Amino acid sequence: MIKTVLVGLVCGAVALTLGVLIGHFGITNNSSSAPSWINDIGKDVDENIVEKFLSEVDRLNIEENLRELTKVPHLATSEGDEQTVQFMLKRWQDPESGLDKAWREEYEVYLSFPDAKNPNKVTVGESFLEKEKNYTKDQEDPDIVQPYAAYSPAGQPKGKLVYANQGKPSDYELLNRTVDLRGTIAITRYGGAGRGAKAINAAPYGVIGVLVYTDPLDINDGLMSDINETYPHSWYLPPSGVERGAFGSQYGDMLTPYLAAKEETYRIPFKNVTGVPPIPIQPIGFEDAYRLICELGGEGAPTEWKGAFNCTYNFGGPGFKPESAFNNSDVKMAIFNQDVIKNSSNVMGVIRGSVEPDRYVIYGNHRDSWVHGAIDPSSGTSVMLELSRVLGKMVKEGKWRPRRSIIFGSWGAEEFGLIGSAEYTEQYFTMLSERTIAYINVDIAVFANATLRASAMPSLQNILFTATRQVSAPGLDSTSVYDNWVQFSNRTSPTHGLGKKIKKSQTSHLFPQSKTNARIYPAYHTAYDTFHYASNFIDPGFFSHQAVARTAGNVLIRLADSLVLPLNCSDYAESLEDYLNKAVDLYQEKLSSRNISMGRSLLEFKSTFSSFGFLCFSPEPLKVRRINDQLMLLDRAFLNPLAFPDKYAYRHVIWASSSANVGTFPGLADAFAKADSSGQTGDWEKVHHHMSMLSQAIDGAAGMLENVI
Amino acid sequence: MIKTVLVGLVCGAVALTLGVLIGHFGITNNSSSAPSWINDIGKDVDENIVEKFLSEVDRLNIEENLRELTKVPHLATSEGDEQTVQFMLKRWQDPESGLDKAWREEYEVYLSFPDAKNPNKVTVGESFLEKEKNYTKDQEDPDIVQPYAAYSPAGQPKGKLVYANQGKPSDYELLNRTVDLRGTIAITRYGGAGRGAKAINAAPYGVIGVLVYTDPLDINDGLMSDINETYPHSWYLPPSGVERGAFGSQYGDMLTPYLAAKEETYRIPFKNVTGVPPIPIQPIGFEDAYRLICELGGEGAPTEWKGAFNCTYNFGGPGFKPESAFNNSDVKMAIFNQDVIKNSSNVMGVIRGSVEPDRYVIYGNHRDSWVHGAIDPSSGTSVMLELSRVLGKMVKEGKWRPRRSIIFGSWGAEEFGLIGSAEYTEQYFTMLSERTIAYINVDIAVFANATLRASAMPSLQNILFTATRQVSAPGLDSTSVYDNWVQFSNRTSPTHGLGKKIKKSQTSHLFPQSKTNARIYPAYHTAYDTFHYASNFIDPGFFSHQAVARTAGNVLIRLADSLVLPLNCSDYAESLEDYLNKAVDLYQEKLSSRNISMGRSLLEFKSTFSSFGFLCFSPEPLKVRRINDQLMLLDRAFLNPLAFPDKYAYRHVIWASSSANVGTFPGLADAFAKADSSGQTGDWEKVHHHMSMLSQAIDGAAGMLENVI
Incomplete structure (x- = not known):
């Protein structure tokens, strides 16, 4: 991270x-x-x-x-x-x-770890997925964990290879228009979607395994050769280098949500864990990816899908070109990860x-x-x-x-x-x-x-x-x-x-x-x-x-x-105002037409926030402490454990993550995007509901800055 | 209340x-x-x-x-x-x-109010539900709201009368063994079950309306006569007196759960409100109840169902005795409450x-x-x-x-x-x-x-x-x-x-x-x-x-x-210990057999709680404030908004209400009762889950009392 x-x-x-x-x-x-x-x-x-x-x-x-x-x-x-x-x-x-x-x-x-005695393998006739090449003694250490995707399930899928760009939902959707993805193995490059998402997005199309590699375009400014261009000659990734990573999307121990993972703690059944890959996935080096992708048959992929390899990036027939040495071969993944x-x-x-x-x-x-x-x-x-x-x-x-x-x-x-x-x-x-x-x-x-x-x-x-x-x-x-x-x-x-x-x-x-x-x-x-x-x-x-x-x-x-905490409420207000302006621009018209008001509190918080810095107070220690408590606790007012029922662990109505990715209140943006796309009354009600939670939180925060009584 | x-x-x-x-x-x-x-x-x-x-x-x-x-x-x-x-x-x-x-x-x-222009009525041929009788000028005030059940739906059900004791689930179950309750009106007495519950419990049996009255046994030490026994001759309830009340079970405005009910606040659709009567219900005086109950036919009700009326309390045929003046009459309720x-x-x-x-x-x-x-x-x-x-x-x-x-x-x-x-x-x-x-x-x-x-x-x-x-x-x-x-x-x-x-x-x-x-x-x-x-x-x-x-x-x-807050942690510990002892007595054996441990924290909190009162500290104001904050915030450690997913607004793992009604940790008691009765693995998992939440909360509370760093 x-x-x-x-x-x-x-x-x-x-x-x-x-x-x-x-x-x-x-x-x-x-x-x-x-x-x-x-x-x-x-x-x-x-x-x-x-x-x-x-x-x-x-x-x-x-x-x-x-x-x-x-x-x-x-x-x-x-x-x-x-x-x-x-x-x-x-x-x-x-x-x-x-x-x-x-x-x-x-x-x-x-x-989740690979099995040291039974290494993960990718084969197309011959075996791929060599160890990373040794350039210093460091790479010789027997304790190095070999490249793998933590929380990928074990499994041995076998199928024709396709190229799915970054494994975003839109990538698979586009690819699926041309290629029947059922039973295929998809090779994807890092970036654009979360690690585990590349497999999660693939599974609904019938893809049975996923490979992921780092394209030299995205990490090496296009350079590929370990003769003179990559480490140890420069900071660039050598051809056999593989990015490891966690392929789950949860924060904290997956089996003990909201609870410290002590020995006697209750653990949810693994089947209830969300955000983990449903099909095997394995990271490989661009050296291996080059050999696979450049042999793929089928139609040429769009320009945006192209990385730095000096060959065309095809979708896959599915599978390889007829003239390829791999010819009609399946790609086989043998993944032995253990939880x-x-x-x-x-x-x-x-x-x-x-x-x-x-x-x-x-x-x-x-x-x-x-x-x-x-x-x-x-x-x-x-x-x-x-x-x-x-x-x-x-x-x-x-x-x-x-x-x-x-x-x-x-x-x-x-x-x-x-x-x-x-x-x-x-x-x-x-x-x-x-x-x-x-x-x-x-x-x-x-x-x-x-x-x-x-x-x-x-x-x-x-x-x-x-x-x-x-x-x-x-x-x-x-x-x-x-x-x-x-x-x-x-x-x-x-x-x-x-x-x-x-x-x-x-x-x-x-x-x-x-x-x-x-x-x-x-x-x-x-x-x-x-x-x-x-x-x-x-x-x-x-x-x-x-x-x-x-x-x-x-x-x-x-x-x-610091005697008085060096935290600045005006700056906070400024950010909230940016969010508000954006929300007004993007949403107000449609919301008004549905009788959802932007909320008085959203329009009135500014003066309270801005004036707080100018409070006069005497040097009495409990008065200083009171001001400091107001500053420290202000942000707690934005926490509502009920604000994001679908997002694990998120509680902050201003700084929670947002799928909509618009620079405004995250829950509002997500709820609005959903309602605007579905048009359903129930979804518009959720917009109104979140607006009220947001409004109450901002009121609460402003209240923390007002005179304490 | x-x-x-x-x-x-x-x-x-x-x-x-x-x-x-x-x-x-x-x-x-x-x-x-x-x-x-x-x-x-x-x-x-x-x-x-x-x-x-x-x-x-x-x-x-x-x-x-x-x-x-x-x-x-x-x-x-x-x-x-x-x-x-x-x-x-x-x-x-x-x-x-x-x-x-x-x-x-x-x-x-x-x-929810009755319609002043269209008063609620109960009739059996003639009309019942007179106004409460005037003994002082107070009862003449035209602004008196006539007796009604707030949040009862409007409706005009008509059916044969049955007597259902206090309207508990067990009462309807017993009654239903003898009488086909479909299409009946049930008369119940106050006590034993919540007001609205008397209707909620009835509906599954096909009961279409409910009356409720105060039996002189439960409120008047059996006395009934306004000639010399009841108000204005004593503090006892006159025969026409009717207990009004809210028949919903929610806390706070029903349409704005967890939100202050301001004008622009989001309101949930009424159909999503739970805990309100699904069928009309109306309170009446014991004067009217006497005339109805003493005329009921059918089998005699059990002794525990009997109040202070000088007649047998029968189940109802359904309906009245053949020899009654009401004979084969239906009871008609005309309820015009408005939300x-x-x-x-x-x-x-x-x-x-x-x-x-x-x-x-x-x-x-x-x-x-x-x-x-x-x-x-x-x-x-x-x-x-x-x-x-x-x-x-x-x-x-x-x-x-x-x-x-x-x-x-x-x-x-x-x-x-x-x-x-x-x-x-x-x-x-x-x-x-x-x-x-x-x-x-x-x-x-x-x-x-x-x-x-x-x-x-x-x-x-x-x-x-x-x-x-x-x-x-x-x-x-x-x-x-x-x-x-x-x-x-x-x-x-x-x-x-x-x-x-x-x-x-x-x-x-x-x-x-x-x-x-x-x-x-x-x-x-x-x-x-x-x-x-x-x-x-x-x-x-x-x-x-x-x-x-x-x-x-x-x-x-x-x-x-008080300079130091006059709150006593040893007393808190004593109550927790009572709860713990009860839980050990009742649950430990069965829990152990399912590998659910009582939790280290449940057994170790006592010394921290008990020793807190004996902390030494100096007269520095911020030290006193620190101790006071520990005292004030200790209880907050017991709050977990996720601890009672099925109980609106309850968050306190020690003092939340419990259906099981055993003198121990409420969520544990309820989860245990459910699992013990169903025997399902999923229910036992919920016991384990709640035990972990409880354990973490007690640890957190003890942590609040320990040295702050």
Whole structure:
């Protein structure tokens, strides 16, 4: 999974207010007979601590962390995974630079592995699916899991081959107009649809097996040769490289929805699990895909279906050209994946807050990888370890303790569907709901030596601006990340002006950018994602890693130490307004004709949100806490466990995922799309129903910002 | 609806700790250069204020409040209801004894009324269902709503009469063995099953209409004559008296589940509403019931079906005895009820908290009645007004301001299914969830001059003991309510010893008790529930009202002013342990045989709960707040919106209602009962599933009490 800097949750007050508070407490502190705790209770972020943190973060330590973490493959629950558990514990329990406390949390989770004794095979007369080719010793490690599709069922389908582009519903529909798909094996390329969706979309047409490969067009800027073009000559994927992955679409352990997967926990029958492939599916390298696709018969596929191979992409007769050596052959898949419940660990660590230990800022990344996982996820883990070392050292030396508690999480089994973090939130749901300020996730820290991706609630824009202003861009000592950003951005915001607006899931190109169209770094989820690869092709010198560690750590310190939480409600309002404007444009006319009103609350929230930052308040600690609670809990008002009855685990009426993919309220967009297409009264009623839930949620959020009584 | 003193939510720390804190702040306060807010921030309950409150509560004011509130009938949304709205607003906005602020909140709610121009009728040749007989001018008021079953459908069924006891499923089943029920009208007596259930249970047997009456056995200790035995000669129900009521089983506005019923809110189609009578149903007086039942033919009903009539209770032939004057007649029902969406108001008022305005103690009662509603609900409203007058006056005079905010609610349309309060909680859900300490409900304040009913979370036992120790029992100046209680109680608790244990929905007889078996006061929901009735038969002199006002107000002040919340976790643990022991007794063997474990958390919570009260902490305000948040939010850990998929609005895994009616975890009990009866694997899986949810919730609750990090 790819997330770089994901900062979660809620909304903020203006910096001016902070100034007032600092001043007041400055005076109060001089009074010698005030109780001693009054010093701590009024303390704000200490810029000297921030400076000290920034200067102590050392790229060479990050490099050493990465070397250590990537010594052996560390697939979830493997021996190598256990070694990383021990390593994390050792570091977080270090007497000189560890945390206050570190421990492991274990879950019994449902995973899927190939059978080591009975490898998966694809054959067309001869056998395909060789191991990935060795270029360094890393690829020789016997513990490397051979390429497979986790959660693909076992099975041995045999049939004529067809080419189905990216395996989207529209791809199969188009293909099916020309070719009878019943009993065929479809070869697809990565992209366009989720991994498992390529098989889920295929099954209704009678397809019995699916292959998936990475086309050099999508990942290698078209390059294919390992003589001089691909790794180890460059960062590009070698011809035998295969992207592994989880082919389920659920979050968390599939058998224990909403429950932590402990030994005695109830598990749903596997037949009730949705979102997994109904037919065998297997990923292969483009070397193999080239030989298969270029031999296919039948009509030529549309231009958009074409990748970088120097041959025509045909649909398949079904099957191969008459003149092909494969001729009339079937493709045979022999898939021996096994589902198994195994013990997976999160490693947790905390620094206890001095003043508000019951407020948590959480920082996490997963620990498990598909193979050596140097970039995914160990680049992020190396950054986390350096950041926690610097903070831990300051704590152990008595130089600093955060106002709020900091919780670090090193999640297990993420590659199988965010399992470790999901089980953790399920287990500690109430505590986390009531006490968490924000969650910061840094997974792949760097992947192209060119890009910072920051995705967060809009209220966190400001803190990212503050942090990036204080960090030098890698290799540009006199230019801050922020200045660089303004230079490279062409987005505008009514509040922040040019180049200062971060939206959910928006990519910002902060650093001089490599010329590549790769959708992600080419070695992603392969046996080439190694320390050698990372240190030679992704971030030689680890300057980018260092910049990410400084930025993320700066954000973390500010969230943990600010007297008033640095969250900005106006920015939240601005995003809501974008959504509203879009909804008015797209829906209002049709809704009015059906007597569905856009809802008063949708039109009135803005003033409440915008004015919150300008509230006046005194320095009394319970008043500050009250404001902070309003900020922290504002976002909870948008949660409604009944809002998305068809979408597992989604509750947030603003930021839930949407199938409609329009930049507006997700549930409204999906309900509208469905009603508009079906025209059924019942579907229009669902639009109205969701509109009311949305309206009530926005009212509730605005209410959280109003005077508390 | 009947609730006397219902105190809601959460769990508490021991009094010893309070002492320590008070002492410390006493010292700190003498320091002249400490900031001024430090005085308020460390203040605890001021016993002088409590004393002042108790002494100022005046029974004669309560009497005057009641006289004013019961001048005219005030059925929800009627002209009389609007008069009470204005009266509440006037009182709560009074410049000398009002609250900081008072206002109305309006909703558009789904109600059901008879057609004034076309009265409901029951005929057997001649017409029955006379108006209730006039004994005072009150019964002459043209605005009295004539007896009806709210939410009964309109219709004019005609059929032979049968007697179906209380209309329970088992009653119809037994009756159906002897009599073919298809096309019959069933007469039933109140009690044993919910109002609407008497029709819901009947319909599957082909019954086409239902009558319901109050048997003198159940309400009048058997007395029947208005010559000398019943009102106006005593508190007993006159022969023509009819209990009205809501015959739906939903909470809140039926058409807007989980949403506040605003004008633009989505409304579900009425056909999707569940829990309403599928066939017409109508309540009648026992005078009419007597004439019908004593004429019935067929076999004699079982002894348990017999009420106080001096005739045999027969099943019905179906229909009447051959020798009856009614002979072969059909009973005809002509029901003209109309469903309508009308505007209903809550009246809200607040006293803003001085130190923690963002923590709410809520005190409420409904305002609407069926007729004059002197006891239900105006006795409670009169108490609330006297209590708010005394508190308001202290605030206006600058003598007192609570630490936390107090919110008063005068709910509308409660008689139709708790509508006003449900819409309020739906509208302000997030705010109330995050900030509410407790909810106190005093509806019927007094109903037999004999009984205090207190129903609350177990953690609130202690505060009730403290309050009742400080209030004199009515008419017993030298005996406290508490001492009286110990005398009359024979319950024991491991923690509190003899007579000191209050359980959910448990009735405690505190005062010398009238000898009556009435299930409620006899004039309940009739035109005889008047000021005359209340002041002559229920509480002459209003001494009991005064004792209730003092007790409830004392609890309110303590919840609002205590530095550390007076909630007791050990008491909570004790109740959980009772549930656990029962579950072990009843279920463990069968569960083990199916490999369902009782869950580690169920066996381990006790030490965490019990030790919480003994936590040491310093006087720092944010530490006190932290403890209080743990106490306040503990109970939230038991809420799971997915725990009761078949029960609307229930979320609490400990205190939800249970059909199984066993004193243990409600969802577990219901799931077990179903699985044990069906034997189906799927049902046993649901038991296991609920056990896991329960286990996770208890773990979560214990987690809230552990060190916050």
